[in-house]
Amino acid sequence: MGKILLSVGYFLVATPVGWASRLIHDPLSRRRDRRAQTYWSA
Numbered sequence: 001m002g003k004i005l006l007s008v009g010y011f012l013v014a015t016p017v018g019w020a021s022r023l024i025h026d027p028l029s030r031r032r033d034r035r036a037q038t039y040w041s042a
Contacts, residue, residue, distance in 0.1 A: 021027065032039075
């Protein structure tokens with residue numbers, strides 16, 4: 001029973017925090033740079 005409560009608590013806390021942090025800031029900087037001429041690397 002304890003593992004179930006911990007799992008539910010984790011998903012009720014960690015998931016919304018992760019979503020909110022992604023809305024505020026992109027942690028992997030995946031947005032495209034419009035000024036870049038190319039993304040190909042040699």
